[in-house]
Amino acid sequence: MLIDLSKRLGRSVIVVLLVTVAAVALLSLAPGSIAQVMLGENATPEALAALDAKLGLDDPIWVQYGGWLGNAVQGDLGVSPLTGQSxxxxxxxxxxxxxxxxxxxxxxxxxxxxxxxxxxxxxxxxxxxxxxxxxxxxxxxxxxxxxxxxxxxxxxxxxxxxxxxxxxxxxxxxxxxxxxxxxxxxxxxxxxxxxxxxxxxxxxxxxxxxxxxxxxxxxxxxxxxxxxxxxxxxxxxxxxxxxxxxxxxxxxxxxxxxxxxxxxxxxxxxxxxxxxxxxxxxxxxxxxxxxxxxxxxxxxxxxxxxxxxxxxxxxxx
Incomplete structure (x- = not known):
């Protein structure tokens, strides 16, 4: 019984991880960034780069995902940079x-x-x-x-x-x-x-x-x-x-x-x-x-x- 539950829990964790990886990968393929949404269409490249650096968006996608995953495991799903709401x-x-x-x-x-x-x-x-x-x-x-x-x-x-x-x-x-x-x-x-x-x-x-x-x-x-x-x-x-x-x-x-x-x-x-x-x-x-x-x-x-x-x-x- 315990072995069956352990196997089921392990499969469940893998499924959740794969779903989050797929979501991040698909969003990374979309054009634009949240910095453009926050600063508007007339924002300069320098302003966009500065905001990306502030939000950590200039890091590689796997680094961003790893940081988010580490916090998520501890129960912190993050804060929206757009609205400021958790x-x-x-x-x-x-x-x-x-x-x-x-x-x-x-x-x-x-x-x-x-x-x-x-x-x-x-x-x-x-x-x-x-x-x-x-x-x-x-x-x-x-x-x-x-x-x-x-x-x-x-x-x-x-x-x-x-x-x-x-x-x-x-x-x-x-x-x-x-x-x-x-x-x-x-x-x-x-x-x-x-x-x-x-x-x-x-x-x-x-x-x-x-x-x-x-x-x-x-x-x-x-x-x-x-x-x-x-x-x-x-x-x-x-x-x-x-x-x-x-x-x-x-x-x-x-x-x-x-x-x-x-x-x-x-x-x-x-x-x-x-x-x-x-x-x-x-x-x-x-x-x-x-x-x-x-x-x-x-x-x-x-x-x-x-x-x-x-x-x-x-x-x-």
Missing amino acids: VTEAIVERLPVTMQLALMGLAISLAVAVVLGIASASKPGSALDRAINGVTSVFLSVPAFIAGPVLIYFFAIQVNYFPVTGWSRMADGLGDNLRSALLPALAIALTEIAAFHRLLRTDLIGTLREDYVIAARAKGMSSSYVMLRHALRPSTFSLITVAGINLGRLIGGTVVVETLFGLPGLGQLVALSITSRDVVMVQGVVVFIAITYVGINAVVDLSYGMIDPRVRKAVRA
Whole structure:
């Protein structure tokens, strides 16, 4: 058990390091520097060189990365030279917005997908199954940057119930907070609904053909009882795995939605930091998202034993 945990921890550290190295390498290829952003287009080469030296940007990229990594290991993700705000403070300030969007989007997609998956698997090939597959195919083909404006037009402009842009904190009222978060979360959830539905439908159809399910039906148990009691739980392994992976991806992938709806989350922070060449801020947010992603996957692996006791027995054996 300890050996397995050590191996998993070692792989996780390697993944985080590779992600940060890739982020730094890609940003180093982009033209311009944060000194140009801070001093403006009319800055002289001498002024730019002086500011680069002051910020340590004239050092080789590997030296800059090594210095940042040494501080990051001690819990110091640095301070943005552009805003003067610490990276940790910026993450803590914007994380609740991104987490709420990701969790709401995931919850909506799972709830809808489970209902649709059960309905489809109950009568595969029926008119209902074909209709659901058609609707989810539409969801799957509509990315967030298209779903967002469509939702804004119909529900924010035409219906005039949801705000077009902006964010209301929970402290300002739960109702206002949910109204500002629902449309962005729905834009995130549409594609996930389609993917989750198809995955659960396939697994449920396979599980319903197992001998123990057929035996349960032969004993006179109702179809709904067999579905919910015997078929659903063992059919959710793939769903939980993908949901856990997608949660980590959603936390770091809300850039488009947060930009469309003007939400002050981590996605918008990364987009603005990349545009302004704020490497310190980008590195800090990237390493936080990578650690979160790896942690979520570890929790997903551990959750298998809670869902099906047979997994615990297999691990002990």
